[in-house]
Amino acid sequence: MPETTHVDYSTKIPNNVGLMDDQRVLKALEQWHPGYIDWWMTMGPEGFQTSDVYLRTAVSIDPKGWAKFDYVKMPDYRWGILLAPRHDGRQVNFGAHKGEPAWQEVPGEYRAMLRRLIVVQGDTEPASVEQQRFLGKTAPSLYDMRNLFQVNVEEGRHLWAMVYLLHKYFGKDGREEADELLNRRSGDDDKPRMLGAFNEETPDWLSFFMFTFFTDRDGKMQLESLAQSGFDPLSRTCRFMLTEEAHHMFVGETGVGRAIESTCLAMKAAGIEDPNDIEAVRRLGVIDLPTMQKKANLHFSLSLDLFGSEVSTNAANYYNSGVKGRFQETRIDDDHQLTNAVYPVSKLVDGRIKMVDEPALTAINMRLRDDYVADCSKGVERWNKVIEKAGVNFRLKLPHVAFHRHIGEFQNVKASPDGEVLSDGDWSKRKDQWLPSKADGDFIQSLMAPCWERGKFASWIAPPKVGIDNKGGDFEYVKIHQA
Amino acid sequence: MAKRIDFQTEPRRYRHWKLKFDGDVAELIMDVDETAGLFEGYQLKLNSYDLGVDIELADAVQRLRFEHPEVKVVVLKSGKDRVFCAGANIRMLAGSTHAHKVNFCKFTNETRNAMEDASAASGQKYLCAVRGTAAGGGYELALATDHILLADDGNSSVALPELPLLAVLPGTGGLTRVTDKRKVRRDLADAFCTVEEGVRGARAVKWRLVDQSVPSSKFEQGVKDAARKLAAGSDRPADAKGIQLAPIERRIDADAVTYSAVKVDIDRSTRRATITLQGPATPPPASVADMHAEGAAFWPLRLARELDDAILHLRLNEGEIGVLIFKTQGEAAQVLAYDAFLDASEGHWLAREVLHYWKRVLKRIDVTSRSLVALVEPGSCFAGTLAEIVVACDRSFMLEGSFPGDNRPPAALTLSRLNFGAYPMSNDLSRLATRFLGEPESLDTAKGEIGKPLDAEACETLGLVTAAFDHIDWDDEVRIFLEERASFSADGLTGMEANLRFAGPETMETKIFGRLTAWQNWIFQRPNAAGTEGALKRYGTGVKANFNPERV
């Protein structure tokens, strides 16, 4: 346990919210902080708390300050409270309050709603740290290990960001909720995290990359829509978080891309033309492309569930109240009130999947999910470019939105990745073709041997094109001092 | 609503509930089929309910008492994953007529009261295992049980979000049970009823909203333990065998409903229904074993089930029939023999159930918003339990002597011991005690007349009927009364009758029905809820309600 009883907050917590002059928040944070450190030590990256990690720290929001690189021991990371700059004259840009000045304090009427949104967002941040805590041990390189830890400390900072809002704007309830964020545990029977995907395991590095690609991208979409909020402090917080989130998705996209690259190069070198010759490909110590497709199917479908029901009263209320907008709200060309608009929603009608026009207000989740799917597709296309370039005849694709769902319109139906509705019998017969089986997991696990030598990369993953902070792939990103 | 609502069902036909039995514990599992709403236009998502769901629940509660004397504890739980019950379906409410809403609420209240009655009167305890959210009517369902366990999993919660969400009030006794049954402090109750997301975990226990908060992993065991504890306090017979509640005999015609012992004749032009109850054709069984062998055919039980169905049918399917005229036919001596038999067999579980069922049917009559009138004529058998109906009516008329050419003896009314405590009203007093609230001596006098056939004059003197008329006046007096009744405002009558019927002390039940009628039904009508810009109409659209801020 590090020393936590005496913390000099003026240097310890980078912030642009005048923390030192805010006695109320300071007091709340002082009480919360020891619990946070305790959580980090017990639930954070296992086995590397004393290692020196080459991390970027955001110390201020200007371009020079938000990415300071240096070796840091993670428990000493300076988790800060940084909000994007305030724009004078910012307005509520959508819903019933459109055109009113943006709120600098929480409107009493929307207090519960806003608190709920912030708590749900806040809950995902520590959850992913918990899910990824054992991955350091099997890192395929120091470069990847460092990226993992960078993501982890930033998720920790995102938790701080949400806790700041709770402490600052939500009084006693907010403090209680902030404490609860440290009490729930990913996958715990009694105190699970709030959302399904954040209680799943992240058993291996491919899962980690898929998670950061698909699930952090859900996080991005949620942050994008909260960044539109009429509650200005939430908007500003989320705008700054998005700059960090971009890196998480970069880690995911390039991680999967490098695994694909390694597979394709190994296949070519061995003269294997059939990407579906799984046995042969696996013998090369790389992950076959069909298994990558299965992993993508799994993570995509779990992430879709995070968007909630396609047609949702809550989402409509959030929008109409001005607390949560659409992706790039201000760039959309419509009335931003949606009182008479409709939006097509994919639904199950008499056992078939159809598009049905629903009132646009209630279809807010569907719209955000559509934007998400479009965003995912672009990344998948970049993966396909890697495959194409290597001359392998295979394409990855996103499964149908009805595939493997547990929330919303399709939760009670079994569908193939092509969107074909199946009987329960057909589904159980074929699901191992579409989702990672136990054997697939075992195989991936067999590749998860640590590769901690400077400049070395595990067989199944290619080195990056460029390193972090203009350092090379052989830079010593983590100086391991195991506890 | 053109569709006829049928209150008869049986477990084989349930769409929304499952019953499971394991020794002296039964599970009553709510698993609403969202596609099986009673009407078009809404889906019963998230275990929300409509009248159809509640009809099945009422049936299950009833059958548990008669068909399963061995069951000491009923565990009420949800068959869905993350939701216990979201309460009454909002879209159903928003799309219903006011009359349907009121009748729906009344019936659901009677069902929840029946759950409490099972526990208090028959030792069949209810345990509520809340996993997931119990909101609005969902929490009210839990409130009707003896013991509430709430899973502590960060998600499960109890809530009464009616005010913040819909601008209405909980319609099935939520507020009254929170303050009077669970005795939640008023300021905490106020906070609870204004927070849409409700209360979870330890705080729910602290505020007395639930009895236990149990970690998810220990929940099943917690439910088992609590069930055992409740069972230990039950006096249900261990080895009794239930009787089967076979389908009732019923034929529905355009203007009549005919049962084996009840006949309903509807006169649409005058908006009256005459309900004629048939006395027993045979003497009571010789023993409780014989009663058990008769089962659902046992006359008092058969009559109660038929009368219950008739009342519900008139309430929901015959909204414009404003006056219910009660008549009886049969031998008073036989009715009294059955009363004596039930009275003597009170210790037997089945006799006890029959008596409590009659109590509930009579209460159902009490809260029926129609003018109730009893006509006591020659050939009638208003005795004991059936005489209770005379006292339940708003007015009662008795024929003095006979009609010319009718050689049957003049009408008589006879009281039995059962009229003095077996059938309390919702105010917890007998109908006679309520009737004679201002003249307790009359109650004693009436008690002295137990078992004696009382003619019209005696009944008038004793205050047991409103008026006695001879055959010369009878037709005209009755006609004039009925015509006058028909000329009044239906709403005004409903309000007046409900006020006059329940003299005396308040109980939780009188509060529940009284406040439902006075407050909830009022708010349900107001533009802030039901107007085109009201919360009920706008619910689910995302558009906020537009409230008139004027306090009334």
Ligand SMILES: [Fe+2]
């Ligand atoms: Fe994050």
Ligand SMILES: [Fe+2]
């Ligand atoms: Fe992230």
